[in-house]
Amino acid sequence: MRWFFLILFAVAVMFAVGIGPRGEKFSKPPLYVFNDMDWQDKLKFQKPSEFFENGQGARKPVANTVPIGYTFPTSPDSAPAESEYFLNGTFGDYYGDGMPAEVTVDNALLQRGQERYQIFCTPCHGTSGNGQGIVSKYWAIPPTANLLDPRVVAMPDGQIFWTITHGKGLMGPYNGAIPAADRWAITAYVRAMQAAGGSK
Numbered sequence: 250m251r252w253f254f255l256i257l258f259a260v261a262v263m264f265a266v267g268i269g270p271r272g273e274k275f276s277k278p279p280l281y282v283f284n285d286m287d288w289q290d291k292l293k294f295q296k297p298s299e300f301f302e303n304g305q306g307a308r309k310p311v312a313n314t315v316p317i318g319y320t321f322p323t324s325p326d327s328a329p330a331e332s333e334y335f336l337n338g339t340f341g342d343y344y345g346d347g348m349p350a351e352v353t354v355d356n357a358l359l360q361r362g363q364e365r366y367q368i369f370c371t372p373c374h375g376t377s378g379n380g381q382g383i384v385s386k387y388w389a390i391p392p393t394a395n396l397l398d399p400r401v402v403a404m405p406d407g408q409i410f411w412t413i414t415h416g417k418g419l420m421g422p423y424n425g426a427i428p429a430a431d432r433w434a435i436t437a438y439v440r441a442m443q444a445a446g447g448s449k
């Protein structure tokens with residue numbers, strides 16, 4: 250029994266010396282018993298990778314998406330980036346005049362806008378746009394904007410589009426999640442709700 254404790258003690262001392270006291274400086278890398286997350290697989294810029302089928306480490310942007318921080322379309326088949334269609338509201342206080350030429354407001358556009366509005370905006374702004382969405386029941390400060398408010402009704406179309414694109418205050422930007430065409434459709438639908446007056 251005495252030998253057992255002696256050996257146990259010796260092993261414990263060797264173990265403690267082996268892993269080294271924490272916080273001291275060593276010139277050699279320590280013996281890692283638990284390496285926590287100190288070593289992780291990663292890929293350096295522009296390096297190949299066997300993980301992907303084409304052997305290319307860097308990935309291309311997914312079609313029809315816009316990386317966060319970018320406003321312009323990444324797919325070549327969409328309208329030129331200089332078009333007011335995409336730029337509305339990005340120049341100072343100029344929000345364009347009405348809807349851009351590429352947008353035709355018809356029933357199909359409004360239906361698309363309604364569908365997209367209900368997916369993306371109702372939780373906060375409510376089905377009628379009055380700002381009483383489900384979020385307002387739990388999270389009331391600062392209040393979600395009432396889209397039927399005369400202040401929002403007076404905004405140019407481009408400013409609504411701009412708000413959806415860039416967000417405002419606690420409202421996040423939607424340029425990554427909602428393509429430009431759908432942002433205009435939602436803008437048109439917000440106009441329709443305002444014209445209808447909404448129900449409280």
Ligand code: HEC
Binds near residue numbers: 391417419
């Ligand atoms: C996470 C909750 C949330 C979602 C989702 C949301 N909003 Fe907002 N929105 C807000 C809040 C909060 C404000 C008030 C921001 C402020 O004034 O600081 C606001 C403000 C606005 C305004 C008024 C901007 C101004 O200048 O006063 C418009 C227009 C608007 N939202 C449209 C939309 C549309 C369209 C969608 C759907 C694409 C949407 N919002 C989705 C929370 C949200």
